[in-house]
Amino acid sequence: MTAARHRYPDVMRNTLVAVHAHPDDESSKGAGTVAHYVERGVRSVLVTATGGEAGDILNPAVDPSVKERLADVRRAELMEAARIIGFDEVVLLGYRDSGMPDSPDNAHPDALVNADCDEVLARLVAIVRRERPAVLLGYDEHEFYPHPDHLCVNQLMKDAFEAAADPERFPEAGPPWAVTHLYAPSFTARRIVTLHEAMRERGMESPFGRWLEFVDPDNDARKRLVSVDISDHLETARAALRAHRTQVDPEGFWFQVPLDLVREVYPYEDFELLATRSEPDLSSGDLFSNVPGSADRR
Numbered sequence: 434m435t436a437a438r439h440r441y442p443d444v445m446r447n448t449l450v451a452v453h454a455h456p457d458d459e460s461s462k463g464a465g466t467v468a469h470y471v472e473r474g475v476r477s478v479l480v481t482a483t484g485g486e487a488g489d490i491l492n493p494a495v496d497p498s499v500k501e502r503l504a505d506v507r508r509a510e511l512m513e514a515a516r517i518i519g520f521d522e523v524v525l526l527g528y529r530d531s532g533m534p535d536s537p538d539n540a541h542p543d544a545l546v547n548a549d550c551d552e553v554l555a556r557l558v559a560i561v562r563r564e565r566p567a568v569l570l571g572y573d574e575h576e577f578y579p580h581p582d583h584l585c586v587n588q589l590m591k592d593a594f595e596a597a598a599d600p601e602r603f604p605e606a607g608p609p610w611a612v613t614h615l616y617a618p619s620f621t622a623r624r625i626v627t628l629h630e631a632m633r634e635r636g637m638e639s640p641f642g643r644w645l646e647f648v649d650p651d652n653d654a655r656k657r658l659v660s661v662d663i664s665d666h667l668e669t670a671r672a673a674l675r676a677h678r679t680q681v682d683p684e685g686f687w688f689q690v691p692l693d694l695v696r697e698v699y700p701y702e703d704f705e706l707l708a709t710r711s712e713p714d715l716s717s718g719d720l721f722s723n724v725p726g727s728a729d730r731r
């Protein structure tokens with residue numbers, strides 16, 4: 434059995450690689466979906482680009498002096514969250530958090546935005562060629578949250594999708610591998626509006642009110658979206674987010690929407706298809722739709 438897995442890794446077991454900018458992004462974007470696929474036997478690898486050193490302490494219950502050793506604390510939070518979600522492996526690229534736009538952290542020589550783009554891309558290509566995933570998760574263009582590290586991940590993953598399959602590029606990074614689909618977690622208008630209206634119908638104050646000024650329902654129609662049903666993994670996603678104790682206030686924004694309401698009205702995580710080599714069925718609810726040699730993994 435073991436030998437067979439070694440001979441046919443991509444047939445016997447699909448792989449998903451998720452690339453995120455900071456510790457906590459893996460828990461706020463697509464955590465339920467990763468848990469969903471882990472349960473179905475998909476190998477899941479998390480790549481975190483930076484240490485999140487420029488983050489603030491956002492939980493009033495946390496001692497502010499933690500800020501002095503934030504990178505170590507956030508690494509421990511990340512490992513705990515990754516364990517809760519079920520990632521098989523965590524790869525830390527070790528760049529420094531570039532900070533919010535126009536902050537002094539932008540200029541730090543170790544910041545991701547100041548790294549040599551080709552060097553970062555070569556490292557990502559090596560991971561893709563080693564893991565041979567069918568599905569890559571990156572970022573969209575983040576029109577509402579233009580964090581420099583997030584925009585960097587958006588570009589890097591589009592480049593990695595192309596470069597990993599190209600034998601002319603980075604030959605030292607292993608034999609080429611053509612990923613089937615590249616997706617980005619998407620904060621869709623339909624999700625925000627549905628949750629917002631359901632909370633108001635129940636007479637509760639919605640935390641999405643200010644988001645409604647920004648979301649444009651027409652944007653959903655312009656995107657190629659897949660919605661993954663994570664009904665069975667809502668608690669897991671919340672527990673993972675809560676593991677980032679310095680970054681989330683358990684009384685705050687993300688925890689105000691009751692899970693039974695989410696389960697009832699919108700138990701999905703949405704993903705935008707950014708690139709593909711084998712057109713998926715967007716209505717399938719499956720990120721692995723139409724992956725050659727792959728069984729249905731809904």
Ligand SMILES: [Zn+2]
Pocket residue numbers: 454455458580583
């Ligand atoms: Zn982030």
